[in-house]
Amino acid sequence: MTDPRTRFDLRPEDVPTAWFNLMPDLAQKVQPLPPLNPMTKEPIGPDDLAPLFPMSLIGQEVSTERWIDIPGPVIDVYRLWRPTPLFRATRLEQHLQTPARIYFKYEGVSPAGSHKPNTALPQAYYNKEAGIRRIATETGAGQWGSAMAMACSFFGLECTVYMVRASYDQKPYRRVFMESFGSEVIPSPSERTNAGRGILAEHPDSTGSLGIAISEAVEDAATHEDANYALGSVLGHVLLHQSVIGLEAQEQMEMAGERPDVVIGCVGGGSNFAGISYPFMAGKLRGETPDMRFLATEPAACPTLTKGVFAYDYGDTAQMTPIVPMYTLGHGFVPAPVHAGGLRYHGDAPSLSLLVREGYMEAKAYTQNAIFEAALLFAKTQGIIPGPEPAHAIKGAIEEAVAARESGEEKVILFNLSGHGHFDMQAYDDYLNGRLPEVEFDPAEEEAALAGLPGVPIV
Ligand SMILES: Cc1ncc(COP(=O)(O)O)c(C=O)c1O
Numbered sequence: 001m002t003d004p005r006t007r008f009d010l011r012p013e014d015v016p017t018a019w020f021n022l023m024p025d026l027a028q029k030v031q032p033l034p035p036l037n038p039m040t041k042e043p044i045g046p047d048d049l050a051p052l053f054p055m056s057l058i059g060q061e062v063s064t065e066r067w068i069d070i071p072g073p074v075i076d077v078y079r080l081w082r083p084t085p086l087f088r089a090t091r092l093e094q095h096l097q098t099p100a101r102i103y104f105k106y107e108g109v110s111p112a113g114s115h116k117p118n119t120a121l122p123q124a125y126y127n128k129e130a131g132i133r134r135i136a137t138e139t140g141a142g143q144w145g146s147a148m149a150m151a152c153s154f155f156g157l158e159c160t161v162y163m164v165r166a167s168y169d170q171k172p173y174r175r176v177f178m179e180s181f182g183s184e185v186i187p188s189p190s191e192r193t194n195a196g197r198g199i200l201a202e203h204p205d206s207t208g209s210l211g212i213a214i215s216e217a218v219e220d221a222a223t224h225e226d227a228n229y230a231l232g233s234v235l236g237h238v239l240l241h242q243s244v245i246g247l248e249a250q251e252q253m254e255m256a257g258e259r260p261d262v263v264i265g266c267v268g269g270g271s272n273f274a275g276i277s278y279p280f281m282a283g284k285l286r287g288e289t290p291d292m293r294f295l296a297t298e299p300a301a302c303p304t305l306t307k308g309v310f311a312y313d314y315g316d317t318a319q320m321t322p323i324v325p326m327y328t329l330g331h332g333f334v335p336a337p338v339h340a341g342g343l344r345y346h347g348d349a350p351s352l353s354l355l356v357r358e359g360y361m362e363a364k365a366y367t368q369n370a371i372f373e374a375a376l377l378f379a380k381t382q383g384i385i386p387g388p389e390p391a392h393a394i395k396g397a398i399e400e401a402v403a404a405r406e407s408g409e410e411k412v413i414l415f416n417l418s419g420h421g422h423f424d425m426q427a428y429d430d431y432l433n434g435r436l437p438e439v440e441f442d443p444a445e446e447e448a449a450l451a452g453l454p455g456v457p458i459v
Contacts, residue, residue, distance in 0.1 A: 010083035020243040054130035086252035100404035114419030116147030119241035124151035134158040136220035138213030141341035142174025144232030149181035159183040165208035166337035188213040195318040215318035233269025242275025260414035266392040270349035297392035302335035305363035312456040330449025336439040339427035340388040372431040
């Protein structure tokens with residue numbers, strides 16, 4: 001019989017003590033391609049990354065170890081809110097009249113409101129250990145910047161955040177949140193950097209993008225000896241740190257006596273979805289759970305996985321980051337300013353891209369109005385107002401539950417609720433008052449952006 005409980009909690013002492021790295025299992029199936037130096041187009045070595053990251057994180061980026069110990073001071077801070085709860089959404093199930101059982105892991109209980117502190121903390125910790133004084137970073141929705149601001153304040157670092165102009169204007173309280181932790185917040189594109197000045201010269205009204213903000217933060221870090229760069233998604237070490245989500249969820253699903261049939265998450269750069277799914281994905285890659293499905297959800301306005309190409313591309317607009325193999329819409333692609341600011345990125349994590357290309361993961365794209373409808377149904381049944389980003393995962397979960405109702409199948413659905421939407425009230429206001437434009441994706445813009453690919457063949 002299914003457990004009648006709706007909440008599954010672990011104890012503070014159950015916080016994972018090691019992160020899980022999927023790369024050894026993935027490499028058994030398909031050999032990942034190396035990142036390349038943007039100038040020489042040769043595989044990068046640790047020295048190429050040293051101006052931006054401490055060696056400890058560079059080591060994690062290329063690690064082939066399955067488990068990597070989490071430093072004690074990081075675990076201590078994780079315990080301020082971890083382990084996060086796993087809920088069964090019985091009220092949503094009843095509303096949908098589905099035989100499916102819907103579970104969700106709730107990362108919105110972190111002090112910054114999302115999963116992002118899971119990696120902000122270790123990144124701040126390792127930079128402090130390496131003697132760095134300041135972190136330069138970017139933020140889209142403001143969630144990553146908030147997490148980094150908090151982490152820098154915990155570990156005694158200064159923090160400069162380049163915030164995508166669209167979000168800076170939409171979410172003034174996110175800025176104040178970051179400033180409360182002592183961070184400096186600059187709307188991007190800005191006059192601070194060559195990259196920003198270049199964009200502003202051509203497009204004075206630019207609403208910015210993650211790709212542009214990354215260029216600014218990278219340039220800032222690379223041109224200041226005592227500053228390093230921190231990224232909130234896409235990179236291997238970021239995905240690694242997020243594995244705490246899936247490791248806890250595995251234990252909690254066991255407490256519930258369940259095994260997911262489908263694991264769902266939203267994808268901006270891929271870190272929260274990798275976080276919840278990679279520990280489960282290991283079982284699929286090893287042939288233990290071949291039928292388990294994985295569904296990545298994304299905005300129709302920035303459909304990297306569903307409409308992008310798998311190619312070598314730059315991680316940022318100004319072509320300063322390494323070239324990586326991923327699904328991309330082109331590094332020059334500027335997505336429409338949809339409210340899911342954290343999902344407005346032109347590319348995706350290389351490992352996640354590979355899993356989609358090889359058929360281990362599926363992907364679906366949804367429009368803004370569709371995801372806000374799902375978000376409100378979730379709020380009205382479960383009481384949590386989700387961020388616009390995880391509203392994509394909720395939409396995916398609802399579609400799976402409705403399909404189960406139609407087929408009469410007793411499916412177990414697990415999704416990651418990566419953050420709350422308490423700073424997204426403007427977005428909800430727009431939706432409730434019918435002011436949310438249904439943004440069409442323009443294939444011509446993608447085609448133009450793809451013309452700027454570095455032209456390195458995938459072999
Ligand atoms: C709440 C939330 N979910 C998801 C994302 C998307 O990032 P990722 O794909 O790395 O999880 C963001 C990014 O800012 C976010 O703030």
